[in-house]
Amino acid sequence: MSEVAITGFAKSFDGGESFALEGIDLVVNDGEILVLLGSSGSGKTTLLRAINGLIQPDAGRVTVGGDDIATLDATALRRTIGYVIQGAALFPHMTVAENVGIVPNLREWPPERTAARVDELLQLVQLEPDDYRDRMPAELSGGQAQRVGVARALAAEPCMMLMDEPFGALDPVTRVQLQDEFKNLQRSLSLTTVLVTHDMTEALLLADRIAILASGDVAQIGTPAEILNRPASAYIEELLTTPRRQAAELKGLFTS
Amino acid sequence: MSSLAENLRDLPELLSWHLLLSLCALTTAATLTLILAIAADRSEKIKRIALDLAGTVQTIPSLALLAMMVPLLGGAIGFAPAYAALTLYGVLPMLQNTITGLDSIDGSLIEAARGLGMSERQILRRVRFPLAFPVIIAGLRTATIWVVGLTTLATAVGASGLGTYIFTGLQTRNNGMMLFGCFFAAALAIVLDQALGLLERALRNRHRGAARAIAFWFGAAALLAVFTAWEPTFESEREGPAASLPPADESANPAAPRRPLQGLALTTGSKPFIESYIQAELLALELENAGASVDNRPNMGSTILFDALRSNAVDCYVDYSGTIWATIMKREEPASRIVTLLEVAGYLLREHGIVTVGPLGYQNDYSFAMRRGHAARLGIRSIADLTDRNLKIAGDPEVFGRPEWRRVREAYDLESLSTVGMQKIYMFDAVMNDQVDAIVAYSTDGRITLYDLLLLDDPKQVFPPYDAILLVSPQAAENAALIDVLANLVNRVDETLIRDANRAVDVDGETPEAAAAFLWGQLRSPIAPPIASPDGGE
Ligand SMILES: Nc1ncnc2c1ncn2[C@@H]1O[C@H](COP(=O)(O)OP(=O)(O)OP(=O)(O)O)[C@@H](O)[C@H]1O
Ligand SMILES: [Mg+2]
Numbered sequence: 001m002s003e004v005a006i007t008g009f010a011k012s013f014d015g016g017e018s019f020a021l022e023g024i025d026l027v028v029n030d031g032e033i034l035v036l037l038g039s040s041g042s043g044k045t046t047l048l049r050a051i052n053g054l055i056q057p058d059a060g061r062v063t064v065g066g067d068d069i070a071t072l073d074a075t076a077l078r079r080t081i082g083y084v085i086q087g088a089a090l091f092p093h094m095t096v097a098e099n100v101g102i103v104p105n106l107r108e109w110p111p112e113r114t115a116a117r118v119d120e121l122l123q124l125v126q127l128e129p130d131d132y133r134d135r136m137p138a139e140l141s142g143g144q145a146q147r148v149g150v151a152r153a154l155a156a157e158p159c160m161m162l163m164d165e166p167f168g169a170l171d172p173v174t175r176v177q178l179q180d181e182f183k184n185l186q187r188s189l190s191l192t193t194v195l196v197t198h199d200m201t202e203a204l205l206l207a208d209r210i211a212i213l214a215s216g217d218v219a220q221i222g223t224p225a226e227i228l229n230r231p232a233s234a235y236i237e238e239l240l241t242t243p244r245r246q247a248a249e250l251k252g253l254f255t256s
Numbered sequence: 257m258s259s260l261a262e263n264l265r266d267l268p269e270l271l272s273w274h275l276l277l278s279l280c281a282l283t284t285a286a287t288l289t290l291i292l293a294i295a296a297d298r299s300e301k302i303k304r305i306a307l308d309l310a311g312t313v314q315t316i317p318s319l320a321l322l323a324m325m326v327p328l329l330g331g332a333i334g335f336a337p338a339y340a341a342l343t344l345y346g347v348l349p350m351l352q353n354t355i356t357g358l359d360s361i362d363g364s365l366i367e368a369a370r371g372l373g374m375s376e377r378q379i380l381r382r383v384r385f386p387l388a389f390p391v392i393i394a395g396l397r398t399a400t401i402w403v404v405g406l407t408t409l410a411t412a413v414g415a416s417g418l419g420t421y422i423f424t425g426l427q428t429r430n431n432g433m434m435l436f437g438c439f440f441a442a443a444l445a446i447v448l449d450q451a452l453g454l455l456e457r458a459l460r461n462r463h464r465g466a467a468r469a470i471a472f473w474f475g476a477a478a479l480l481a482v483f484t485a486w487e488p489t490f491e492s493e494r495e496g497p498a499a500s501l502p503p504a505d506e507s508a509n510p511a512a513p514r515r516p517l518q519g520l521a522l523t524t525g526s527k528p529f530i531e532s533y534i535q536a537e538l539l540a541l542e543l544e545n546a547g548a549s550v551d552n553r554p555n556m557g558s559t560i561l562f563d564a565l566r567s568n569a570v571d572c573y574v575d576y577s578g579t580i581w582a583t584i585m586k587r588e589e590p591a592s593r594i595v596t597l598l599e600v601a602g603y604l605l606r607e608h609g610i611v612t613v614g615p616l617g618y619q620n621d622y623s624f625a626m627r628r629g630h631a632a633r634l635g636i637r638s639i640a641d642l643t644d645r646n647l648k649i650a651g652d653p654e655v656f657g658r659p660e661w662r663r664v665r666e667a668y669d670l671e672s673l674s675t676v677g678m679q680k681i682y683m684f685d686a687v688m689n690d691q692v693d694a695i696v697a698y699s700t701d702g703r704i705t706l707y708d709l710l711l712l713d714d715p716k717q718v719f720p721p722y723d724a725i726l727l728v729s730p731q732a733a734e735n736a737a738l739i740d741v742l743a744n745l746v747n748r749v750d751e752t753l754i755r756d757a758n759r760a761v762d763v764d765g766e767t768p769e770a771a772a773a774f775l776w777g778q779l780r781s782p783i784a785p786p787i788a789s790p791d792g793g794e
Binding site for chain 2: 051052054075076077078079081085087089090091092093101102106152
């Protein structure tokens with residue numbers, strides 16, 4: 001049920017005067033990582049929230065596994081879709097372990113299974129369970145909180161992941177490590193993933209396909225190679241300059 | 257003198273009732289708040305209506321809200337109306353805080369909860385309530401301080417509590433007693449508030465043990481209060497079965513001719529002023545002497561006491577013919593003493609089934625009183641001399657709201673007088689220190705003779721006569737033996753006697769109980785009661 005199809009999607013936040021997104025057609029294939037890329041305010045989060053029914057489209061429809069999500073039980077659907085919220089949004093009154101255990105809890109897993117799973121995931125996001133399990137979110141750094149957010153989304157063995165800038169606040173080393181860990185996990189489970197970022201380098205490294213959003217529309221969609229080699233517009237060309245320049249500079253540094 | 261020891265004697269019972277009343281009102285208010293807050297969360301309309309209603313309740317003066325509950329609850333007095341009013345009062349601070357707390361949760365957290373698959377109910381219970389908890393507890397703490405404070409006023413509707421010390425202490429110039437009541441009311445509020453603060457901290461920091469300990473102490477205190485508060489009742493119930501026959505037959509039982517009311521439990525009450533306390537104690541002495549047990553509810557509001565009698569919540573008390581005439585019968589014109597008495601008695605029986613056993617024998621009229629020297633200087637002898645004068649007159653705040661005052665003002669053209677409302681106990685100091693020119697006093701006040709004040713004539717007879725009359729509720733009046741016993745007091749107390757008794761409390765610091773005992777002793781002596789020495793006291 002993990003294939004997502006978005007057809008003719010439109011969303012307005014001001015009663016139809018202007019559209020944050022309009023006429024979007026997008027497919028997420030089974031087992032792939034689709035990266036949504038775009039500048040701030042381009043509608044990445046909005047599109048992501050349309051997939052788990054947090055916002056209702058003004059036009060068009062969204063299907064998950066072939067079923068129109070409007071016909072599905074929203075809470076049951078969301079418990080099968082891992083959701084990493086932009087900025088972590090951990091519950092400040094719950095410990096790290098309780099935060100990570102929320103969805104297993106909602107799905108009424110036995111407590112021992114939840115506890116074991118929590119430890120496993122904390123390990124995965126490189127937070128020593130014995131050290132972090134009982135901490136409150138206020139006692140975490142921004143990057144640590146973000147990692148707990150990723151663990152929380154993965155906790156109940158979802159069949160699909162929606163990730164809104166999951167690696168934004170991490171130092172480069174941890175970021176790359178986590179990206180690798182996640183990519184391995186995603187590959188081994190062939191976990192269909194929609195990942196939002198505005199970092200082209202991250203998109204190029206992680207994505208099977210990249211969808212670039214600009215002015216409420218999908219400007220280009222394709223594999224990283226396709227985007228790199230055939231940018232569809234001057235704007236996308238510009239998005240590519242930074243990673244290209246970085247790559248060139250780094251190359252120069254290494255060879256000298 | 258009523259001493260600390262005497263105050264301490266009543267403390268366990270009064271403190272227990274105070275605590276129980278506050279806790280019951282607060283827990284009910286908290287439950288109501290929870291239900292309202294959940295309902296309000298589902299609909300903006302319910303939210304608006306609930307907040308508006310709670311806000312409106314707050315604008316009603318607390319004493320008025322308490323008084324309103326008596327007729328609303330069919331004339332019930334004591335715990336029930338106080339509980340109802342205090343509960344309503346407690347809802348607003350809690351509801352406001354709960355709704356604000358629930359509404360001010362960071363939207364991204366609610367979004368996160370929804371995105372993880374929580375239902376709206378789960379979001380409310382697992383995210384919004386716990387996050388709003390500190391704000392909700394803050395509301396509960398505010399409500400606790402309000403309610404514990406307001407419970408001191410509950411004595412006005414006949415509920416026991418620390419207010420008894422405060423009102424009685426205030427009226428009998430017993431500052432020690434008043435401060436004693438204030439101290440324990442404040443201490444109770446502080447202790448409860450701090451305990452709630454600790455509970456909140458313990459829950460927030462997940463000290464389950466500490467939270468459980470605090471909850472345990474709350475429960476233990478409440479339980480202890482229940483036992484302490486009810487103990488006197490248990491005692492009287494233990495005595496109850498000792499009475500061999502129901503009271504109605506008791507009078508016909510020649511074996512117990514001197515205790516015709518054996519086993520009968522009666523309720524009387526008083527209004528918050530010295531003479532009324534003495535009257536209630538006098539009734540209690542007479543009734544207890546006849547074998548009845550008497551529950552005395554002091555400091556009740558004037559109309560509340562009347563309503564309670566009418567609805568049989570109080571069995572008997574002493575009121576004044578002029579008060580019934582003006583405030584209950586709403587009669588405008590004054591009449592002679594005997595006509596007033598007869599008409600009042602007829603009206604009470606006809607309209608309310610209340611039986612007037614008879615007058616105690618003295619009048620306690622409203623009178624204008626001035627210092628003699630001051631009056632002579634201004635050339636004032638009667639109320640008529642006050643017409644168009646720029647003078648200041650003090651009286652208790654109730655007086656200036658009464659129809660009698662309106663009539664006197666119109667009859668003598670007193671528009672130019674400026675009025676100052678103050679507690680009766682301060683009026684005399686005010687007139688003696690020339691802070692005011694005259695006061696509206698009561699003719700039986702012990703201080704009139706003490707300060708040798710001049711009572712102004714009322715040539716137009718505008719003030720109705722205020723005979724102290726002994727009233728019995730419709731239900732109690734069916735007991736002929738009770739009427740017989742109370743009749744012993746009819747026409748036995750003259751102005752001199754009551755003035756001495758008043759003065760013993762007001763000036764000499766005796767308790768109303770002691771003054772009533774003195775009075776009762778005078779009545780029981782077969783010889784005509786001797787006039788007590790001007791020093792009063794014993
Ligand atoms: N709940 C909302 N109400 C009104 N406008 C909204 C709402 N959510 C999003 N918008 C608007 O829709 C547009 C797209 O917002 P969205 O959050 O999807 O952007 P984004 O691409 O995720 O940006 P960022 O990279 O800054 O997170 C923005 O112009 C935003 O102001
Ligand atoms: Mg966003």
